[in-house]
Amino acid sequence: MLNRAQLISEIHKKRSFLCVGLDSDKTKIPKHLLSEPDPVFAFNKAIIDATRDYCVSYKINTAFFEADGWMGWQSMQKVFDYIPEGILKIADAKRGDIGNTSHQYAKAFFDTLGADAITLAPYMGNDSLAPFFEYPGHWGIVLALTSNPGSADYEQQKVGSEFLYEVVLKNTCKLGNPENLMFVVGATKAQEFEIVRKHAPHNFLLVPGIGAQGGSLAEVVKYGKTADVGLLINASRSIIYASSGFDFADAAAHEALKIQVEMAGFL
Amino acid sequence: MLNRAQLISEIHKKRSFLCVGLDSDKTKIPKHLLSEPDPVFAFNKAIIDATRDYCVSYKINTAFFEADGWMGWQSMQKVFDYIPEGILKIADAKRGDIGNTSHQYAKAFFDTLGADAITLAPYMGNDSLAPFFEYPGHWGIVLALTSNPGSADYEQQKVGSEFLYEVVLKNTCKLGNPENLMFVVGATKAQEFEIVRKHAPHNFLLVPGIGAQGGSLAEVVKYGKTADVGLLINASRSIIYASSGFDFADAAAHEALKIQVEMAGFL
Numbered sequence: 001m002l003n004r005a006q007l008i009s010e011i012h013k014k015r016s017f018l019c020v021g022l023d024s025d026k027t028k029i030p031k032h033l034l035s036e037p038d039p040v041f042a043f044n045k046a047i048i049d050a051t052r053d054y055c056v057s058y059k060i061n062t063a064f065f066e067a068d069g070w071m072g073w074q075s076m077q078k079v080f081d082y083i084p085e086g087i088l089k090i091a092d093a094k095r096g097d098i099g100n101t102s103h104q105y106a107k108a109f110f111d112t113l114g115a116d117a118i119t120l121a122p123y124m125g126n127d128s129l130a131p132f133f134e135y136p137g138h139w140g141i142v143l144a145l146t147s148n149p150g151s152a153d154y155e156q157q158k159v160g161s162e163f164l165y166e167v168v169l170k171n172t173c174k175l176g177n178p179e180n181l182m183f184v185v186g187a188t189k190a191q192e193f194e195i196v197r198k199h200a201p202h203n204f205l206l207v208p209g210i211g212a213q214g215g216s217l218a219e220v221v222k223y224g225k226t227a228d229v230g231l232l233i234n235a236s237r238s239i240i241y242a243s244s245g246f247d248f249a250d251a252a253a254h255e256a257l258k259i260q261v262e263m264a265g266f267l
Numbered sequence: 268m269l270n271r272a273q274l275i276s277e278i279h280k281k282r283s284f285l286c287v288g289l290d291s292d293k294t295k296i297p298k299h300l301l302s303e304p305d306p307v308f309a310f311n312k313a314i315i316d317a318t319r320d321y322c323v324s325y326k327i328n329t330a331f332f333e334a335d336g337w338m339g340w341q342s343m344q345k346v347f348d349y350i351p352e353g354i355l356k357i358a359d360a361k362r363g364d365i366g367n368t369s370h371q372y373a374k375a376f377f378d379t380l381g382a383d384a385i386t387l388a389p390y391m392g393n394d395s396l397a398p399f400f401e402y403p404g405h406w407g408i409v410l411a412l413t414s415n416p417g418s419a420d421y422e423q424q425k426v427g428s429e430f431l432y433e434v435v436l437k438n439t440c441k442l443g444n445p446e447n448l449m450f451v452v453g454a455t456k457a458q459e460f461e462i463v464r465k466h467a468p469h470n471f472l473l474v475p476g477i478g479a480q481g482g483s484l485a486e487v488v489k490y491g492k493t494a495d496v497g498l499l500i501n502a503s504r505s506i507i508y509a510s511s512g513f514d515f516a517d518a519a520a521h522e523a524l525k526i527q528v529e530m531a532g533f534l
Binding site: 023025061063064066067068069070071072073074076077092094095096097098099100101102104105107108109111112113121122123124125126127128143146147148149150151152153154155157158159160164167168171 | 333393414
C-alpha cells in the first residue's frame with residue numbers, strides 16, 4: 001500500500017513521476033526468453049529490475065495476462081508479488097459492474113492480487129464504482145477522458161452544457177477524495193486540462209500516451225501539474241520493447257532513465 | 268459457437284429463452300461442497316447438470332472467479348469447458364479498452380476461455396469495442412441500459428435530444444449486426460423498450476433482473492419480444508442459491524423449470 005503522502009515523497013526522492021506500463025505481449029518479448037519456464041514473468045522481472053529506480057509506479061495491463069488464461073493470471077500474480085515496496089502497483093483492468101459484482105472485483109484485485117490501485121470504467125454509474133472505495137489505503141482510478149479516437153463517441157459528447165467526462169469527474173468526486181481517487185486523463189490540450197483541473201484540482205491524474213502513443217511530456221506537465229505534482233505519466237511500449245534482443249532490459253533502463261531525467265527538470 | 272439461427276432454433280426446441288447466471292460466490296455455495304478439490308467447479312457442474320435442459324445460455328460472471336485469482340480462473344476455464352454444445356456461453360466480463368488491449372481481451376475470452384459471447388462496456392467508444400467484432404461466429408454484448416440505480420448517472424442522461432444509451436445503441440449498430448451484436452438492457456418499462464427497439468429492432472437483448480432483482484417476465488416479454496424472440500432473460504441468484512443444502516441442484520432445477528414453463532407460454 002502506498003498513500004498519497006508516500007507517493008509524493010517517492011516522486012521527490014526518485015525525481016520521477018513515471019509509471020511503467022507492463023503490457024507484456026507474448027509475441028513481442030525477446031525470443032530467447034521463450035525457453036524460460038514462465039517467459040512472461042521472466043520478461044517482467046527483468047524489466048522491473050531494470051527500471052525500478054526510475055519510476056514510482058507499475059501499471060499491469062490485465063488483458064495481456066488474461067490472453068493466456070489461468071496461466072496468465074498466475075504470471076500476473078508473480079509480477080504483482082515481485083514489485084518492490086514503495087512503488088504503486090496499478091491493475092489496469094477497467095472494471096465496473098453492479099454492486100455485488102464490483103465488490104468481488106475489489107476483492108480480486110486488492111485482496112487476492114495485491115494491487116494498490118485499479119482502473120475503473122464508469123458507464124454504469126456511481127454505485128458500480130462505490131465498492132472499490134471501501135478499501136482503506138487503496139485507490140480507484142476512474143476513466144475520464146481517454147486518448148483514443150473513440151473518446152469522441154461518448155466522453156466528449158455534451159450532456160447539457162458539460163462534456164460527459166466532466167460529469168464523470170464531478171460525480172466520482174462524491175465517491176472518493178484525492179487520497180483514494182485518481183482519474184485517467186489522456187489530455188494533451190491546455191483547454192482539456194483546464195476543465196479537468198476545475199473539477200479535480202488535487203487528484204492525481206494517470207496520463208497515458210507518452211512515448212509510443214506520441215504525447216509530449218512538456219505539454220502535459222505545463223497544463224496538468226499541481227503543487228503536489230498530481231501526475232503519473234505512463235509509458236509502456238517505448239520502454240518495455242525498446243529492444244527485442246538480449247539487451248532488452250538495458251534498453252528499457254536507458255529509455256526509463258531518459259524520461260526520468262526529463263521529469264527531474266520539471267520538479 | 269452458436270450463431271443466431273442456431274440460438275433461435277434452440278429456444279424453440281427447449282421452449283425457453285432463459286440464461287442462467289453463474290455468479291458463484293464461494294461464501295454462498297453449500298457448505299458440504301467445500302471439501303471438494305475445486306468447490307466452485309463442483310458447484311457449477313451440479314448447477315449445469317440440473318438446469319441445462321431448461322436454459323439456452325449460461326452467463327459466467329468473471330468477477331466471482333477472479334476473486335480467487337489464478338485458481339479462480341482455472342475453475343472458470345473448467346466451467347466453460349463443461350458447458351454442453353448448443354448452449355450459448357457468455358462471459359459476463361464488461362471489458363473494453365484501447366484497440367490493442369481489447370484485442371488481447373478478445374483473445375482471452377474467445378480463443379483461450381472458449382466463450383461464445385462477452386459483455387462489453389462502451390465508455391471508451393467504438394474503437395475500444397471493434398476488436399471483439401472481428402471474430403466470426405462470436406458475439407459482443409454491449410451495455411446499453413442497465414438496471415442498477417447508477418444507470419441514472421450517465422446512461423439515462425440526455426446527449427442532445429437522446430439518452431446516452433440511445434447514442435450507444437446507434438453507434439454500436441455500426442460495428443455489428445443482429446448476427447454478432449446483442450445489448451444488455453435492464454429495462455422494464457414499455458417506453459424504454461420502445462426506444463431500444465427503435466434503434467435495435469432485430470438484436471437479441473440480454474435482460475438481467477428477473478428473479479432476485481425482482482423484474483417481471485411478463486412485462487419484459489410484452490415490450491421486448493420480437494418475431495425471432497430477440498430476448499435472453501437472465502436469472503442468477505434465484506436459481507443457483509435456491510437452496511443452500513444438499514438439495515441445491517434439485518432446487519435450482521425446480522426454479523429453472525418454473526421459469527421455462529412460464530417462458531413456454533410466451534412462445
